[in-house]
Amino acid sequence: MKPNYPDRIHIAHLPTPLERMERLSKHLNGPDLYIKRDDQTGLATGGNKTRKLEFLVADALAQGCDHLITTGAPQSNHCRQTAAAAARAGLGCTLVLRGNKPAQETGNFLLDELLGAHVYWTEDRDRAEVITKAAAELQAMGRKPYVIPLGGSNVMGATGYVLAMQELMEQLAAQHINVDFIVFASSSGGTQAGLVVGAEVYGFHGHILGISVDSPAEELKMQAAALATATATHLGLGMLPLAERVEVNDDYLGGGYAIVGKTEREAIKMVAQLEGILLDPVYTGRAMGGLIDLIRWGAFTRGQSVLFWHTGGTAALPAFADKLV
Ligand SMILES: Cc1ncc(COP(=O)(O)O)c(C=O)c1O
Incomplete structure (x- = not known):
């Protein structure tokens, strides 16, 4: 086996x-x-996300994608590691974070920004709706996004x-x-x-x-x-x-x-x-x-x-x- x-x-x-x-x-x-x-x-x-991203990013590259989109909580570790993996692979990265932009940029959210991710806050919208919109905007710009689910799971x-x-x-x-x-x-x-x-x-x-x-x-x-x-x-x-x-x-x-x-x-x-x-x-x-x-x-x-x-x-x-x- x-x-x-x-x-x-x-x-x-x-x-x-x-x-x-x-x-x-x-x-x-x-x-x-x-x-x-x-x-x-x-x-x-x-x-733990680094091990998951080894396979996810390889799949994105195999499909000819040039941008990663994923989602999580404001302090999501998965989102921070996705932003880092995108940077390493030379891909763009969009993060859809739950809720409203916090007053202070700290912890993972600070690192998301340093890693160059573009962040959307869902505010009162549904997560899936914001992801679909972000993907459509990228496609309209001629990009090919690859959507990674919550937690890379x-x-x-x-x-x-x-x-x-x-x-x-x-x-x-x-x-x-x-x-x-x-x-x-x-x-x-x-x-x-x-x-x-x-x-x-x-x-x-x-x-x-x-x-x-x-x-x-x-x-x-x-x-x-x-x-x-x-x-x-x-x-x-x-x-x-x-x-x-x-x-x-x-x-x-x-x-x-x-x-x-x-x-x-x-x-x-x-x-x-x-x-x-x-x-x-x-x-x-x-x-x-x-x-x-x-x-x-x-x-x-x-x-x-x-x-x-x-x-x-x-x-x-x-x-x-x-x-x-
Ligand atoms: C530090 C940490 N531990 C554990 C988990 C849970 O892993 P999984 O989503 O694969 O159950 C996460 C997921 O975001 C995490 O960031």
């Missing part, structure tokens, strides 16, 4: 480090904790995380580590979909647990399972038992998407001060907060190993300064 991978461009710094979190493991007195540093994938400050984007699982399995074998759980922040489901396909292909037998950042568990499970199936089909893998491997915990939604509370604050400070590793306020802070809580509740036994897959996002930290200190 070998995936038939489409072409990709090589913009990510791979393999990302796999590290043991010795001091955090000791502090929490629970399972052995490891971290996969996808906050170090390169481009403009790293994160389609079969092309998810493919980046199928390949990431191969990378992890090689590292685990080389370092003689057995991982029982992979825990990470899950939102549009592309990372999770890719990981479960990769687990089937490369023989990872542990749990793959997404901590939902914004959706009810059942909704995200269905979304990630459907994308996993579509990705496996796209890679020529045939029928795999994927849906049962998609595990989601939605206990840490707190006040909603991007509402930073005690869970995120505690996790960010704990990992920063014990490991010297920065998490982000929206995704990895919440996912790590969930993992810390699960450890405290005894969800894992001593002797088990848990790998936290760091998916990036630290460029958003300054935009949440008033909620973090």
